[in-house]
Amino acid sequence: MNVSLYIAQRYLRSKSSNNAINIISKIAILGIILGAASLFIVLSGFAGLKDFTLQFSTVVDPDLKAETAVGKSFFITDEDLNKLNDLDAIAVFSKIIEERVIIASNDKNYLATIKGVDVNFKNVVTIDSVISQGSWLDQKTNQIVVGWGISNNLSFGVLDYAKTINLYVPKPGKGQITSIENIFNTVNANNVGIFDINENLNDTYVFASIGLVQNLLNYKPNQISSIEFKLKKGADELKAKENIQAILGDKVVIKNRAQLNDALYKMLNSENLLVYLLLTLVSGLLIFNVIGSIIMMILEKKQSLKTLFNLGFTIKKIRNIFFIHGSVMTIIGSIIGLLIALLVVVIQKTFGLVPITPSLAYPMSILLENFMIVFFTITVLGIIASKVASNRVTKKLIQS
Template identity: 65%
Template sequence: MNVSLYIAKRYLRSKSSNNAINFITYIALIGVILGSASLFVVLSGFAGLKDFTLEFSSIVDPDLKAEVASGKSFILTDEDISKLNNLENIALYSKIIEERVLITSDEKKTLATIKGVDEHFQKVVNIESEIDYGSWLDQKSNQIVVGWGIANNLSVGVLDFTKPIDIYVPKPGKKQITSTSNAFNTVRSVNVGVFYINEKLNDNYIYTSIDLAKKLLNYKPNQISALEFKLKEGADIEATKQNIKNVLGDKVVVKNRAQLNDALYKMLNTEYLAVYLIFTLVLIIAFFNVIGSLIMMMLDKKQSLNTLFNMGIHLKDVRKIFFYQGSLMSIVGGFIGVVLGLILISNQIYGPDFLKIYITPTLPYPVKIKMINLFLVFLTISVLGIVASKIASARITKSLIKNI
């Protein structure tokens, strides 16, 4: 039997004759419980908020996207198309043309990015579900679909033929501009839908047919800006990326969904780390109570420790008693805290509506239970508890035990 561990368990369960020491011990245990519960709740809330944010940003992001490596466009040959069609993990792909344009309606104007898409686009991404008003565009027309921000800036509605929308793109060339009327390619279009995805897309993007975009930019029939891919269920993303790269060569860069939003992912991961470090600092402060509790317990048990020392127990075994006691207090408190946090998060996900916390009257605060957060919280509590116990137990010396 491990004598030090046995005595540590007895000390942890038994009450001291000094009520002040009992009070300090309870405060230390409650601090560990609340600290671990708070850390788990915050990390779960951040995980839910992260997924909620990425859900809006990735609605119109494909599984894979092949972007031009340099310049603004590349040539997709018939041989390239044939090879892409033979790749087994690709369900569908859409040809894309993107360019910055000037849009005007009456006396109002704004800059935007026009995105010309083919007939497969609405099957590659679920764009139609994000259209608030109107409908998706017809490929054989001059129709466009605009974001909420652009619609507000231009004060345009859906199928408003009294307010035509003109799209301008500078003509390519090196000669001196002699007339503004000859400096731009222009297309007159009609808006048939308004989408709402996120602020960035709402304020900057309009969708149109790929034929209209080619006409506006004077592109060749096989000239495009990008390809967006939808993969078959269970497809190996990295292997498919390499296969696409092998077909299209160095003229494109192939990105997955995370790489398309790399800035957003980096920002969210940085915020996650900052939140974890801040709450770990709070836990470190809480563990000072554990150190104080152990030191008070040592002073209270001086006579018992002296008896044990005289019976032949080594000094390092006496130190182990309080090391084990502090470690057990931290682990037990951390476990209770994690369970409490699980109950709170489960209530936010599965509980009745009147017990949930809401961001808006209809939107509960998003949370997500992740095993990595459970492991991270319990590991953090355990490590901090072991360190605190080691610091406290190191205070035991022969002079402290014999000085009765």
């Protein structure tokens, strides 16, 4: 066995005759444990919060979406549709038309986004799971499904026949306006369902059949805004994107779920990085107690070090004793801290002791990458601290 490693292990296991050094050593290893545990718990909390936030948006987000590259719409041929149907990676796809629309009811007006969908839409995304009242719409009807926010703002419910609902879209064209009929295309609609996803989507979207929206916008049968895809389980997303792009050409841009929620992903990742850096700084301050612990031990073992030096140990080998001592202490403290943190996270996931609301526990998510990040961060900080402290061993110090 390496002599420096053997002596470092002896120093790690044995107690000092000076009680103050024992206390400082315990504080140092406690700082490592707390640093590792707190960092892992917070990262697990942010991972859980990220999953919790994204689960609502992904309810209505497909695996892939082909959006028009220029303008508001593009044309698709029957040949293109047949080629898309033949792709092995695609389970199902839905043609979509989206446009801004004015909803009028009871002398109230509301600006929303109407999303015309075909019969395959509810197979592409799990829209049925978020309909809190009523049911999903039927094709070839004037039925709509709105968000909670729109329903509350316009004060209408499900199958509320006593209240008229009109959808307005400005007509394209030029020339002098002679009457209100020349300004807007309008359709009378019937609300059959209310969905509840999140505040933003609840206040924004109205779902309708693709035929209704085509008539409202004066679109041709093969004119659409986008196509949403659900991939088969285990399908290669990148290859699927390439195949879709090859069929539809440059008239569309293909986006995956992360790209569709680009702003949300960036915000969550930025917050996660900021908290990680702050906690790393705090952990660094705690771990640098290792420096004090090692320096105190160097001073206490001064006579022993002098003996080792006289026996032929070089200054580098003596420094290695304390470098190894601090590094091993850091690794042990990191492992203990991670085990404690894992226990805390499991308890929170199981029993929900810390709530966000009375009915909702704070979400936690256990990720292998967070284990690796925390272990690497704490270990690197501990090694740096050990290196700084071990460099206090000098020939002058030993011989004095």
